[in-house]
Amino acid sequence: MCGIVGIVGKTPVNQAIYDGLTVLQHRGQDAAGIITINNNTFSLRKDNGLVKDVFHTRHMKRLEGHIGIGHVRYPTAGSSSSAEAQPFYVNSPFGIALAHNGNLTNAEQLKELLFTQARRHVNTTSDSEILLNILAHELSKIDKLRYEAEDIFKAISAVNGLVSGGYASIAMIIGHGMLAFRDPHGIRPLVFGKRETERGVEYMFASESVALQTDGFEFIRDVAPGEAIYVTEDGELFTQMCAEKTKLAPCIFEFVYFARPDSVIDKMSVYATRVNMGTKLGEKIAREWGDKDIDVVIPIPETSCDIALEIASVLQLPYRQGFVKNRYIGRTFIMPGQELRKKSVRRKLNAIDREFKGKNVLLVDDSIVRGTTSAQIVEMAREAGAKKVYFASAAPEVRFPNVYGIDMPSAAELIAHGREVEDINAYIGADGLIYQSLNDLIAAVGQENPEVTAFETAVFDGKYITGDIDQTYLNRIDAQRNDKAKSSRDMAMSAGLELHNQETGSND
């Protein structure tokens, strides 16, 4: 679930892109990158690490120009090598750079097409580099020295016809401008806004509205599914639908976990949807667990806090922050490798005994995916003296892999795969476990915008909205991307040659 930003400004954009990326850091902690255009030349800095570690003063100084894009990465394809950090760049036609959030489901076929029809080489295992080359190939069919907006939209329409999966993307073409496009289901979020300055209007695209706010841009609207928006270097804006069939079906997991609560996606406040999840789950607990003598509701920080507070209010029970979160440890779910994720839970969360001693506690989390957090948290609650430990999940059982930009490629790694609630309860060692139903989750999110009639919910019900996913495909990505396969590939990639971004200069 990467984060992307792009700005067509009237003054240098490096700092605003950096600031935008820092508020999207929760979407990707593995790598970060910024590319700008100045005097028809790209400047690129990208590497593994958090935004604050990747960009030093010497890099920021070199990221000159009034137009640029940025990316924070959470790998869902390829490897974790710094060579797969984004944005990516190709030199023809004109020079194009691209940042992508999502995951393509037909990357292998596209790579083959690039080789057989376009003679294009893709140097990494990243699906985003493939997306960039598909775009470049379609643009290269336009035999002009300067593209008009309609030429660019024609190329995007062709890209939408070829590519399948989830993609929210921002690209720049040297000598032209910036284009942003979203897949025909709008699986991944993308918004845009503007800022009036003395020198004229500046435009910004971002994964989440919170990045616009931070940079002082006024929210205009979400990019529509299948729509492309083109802003010239001079700040002229063009929009067009570039897909024949579109149907908004945003990823429901953005609301459960990924997005920041202060963002608004497709006119739905993420915060409000989480409060609604708490109401629905609180009502279910009241209905089904009337016999359970719960003393206190405790969230598992950070994402579940808004949900747990609402559950406590529905149940008329005290809400206590019984776990302290180490603010210097990031999100554990998006860390690479199960060993690191497992170790990080205890480094990240610690119990305050006083809130647990002799009490029957209801622990609330937004979701249980691999069970890494829940199993250890139940243990910690018991160590802290809890009498009984009940557990509630604001999302239903996660039983199926995700193929659109969440790194859950292997069903076997999901704790609810092939297990019923009692088995999961036994695995995490709780005295009782309750899940939100899928209908309630959909209602909780959907009630914030009745115009949205569908969500991408495959991790819960196995229904893949792009229609191209079968068991053979799932078996293949499982073999390629389960934790073991990923770590051996990462080892192999780290030994390879990286074709970007040579380090020079001092250490300031």
Ligand SMILES: O=P(O)(O)OC[C@H]1O[C@H](OP(=O)(O)OP(=O)(O)O)[C@H](O)[C@@H]1O
């Ligand atoms: O069952 P699991 O595989 O452990 O995954 C689910 C957990 O991971 C996430 O927390 P995370 O620590 O990533 O981030 P947060 O601080 O935003 O809650 C999520 O909020 C759950 O707590």
Ligand SMILES: NC(=O)CC[C@H](N)C(=O)O
């Ligand atoms: N989480 C994402 O959006 C990942 C983008 C892309 N598939 C990558 O792995 O780099």
Ligand SMILES: [Mg+2]
């Ligand atoms: Mg969490």
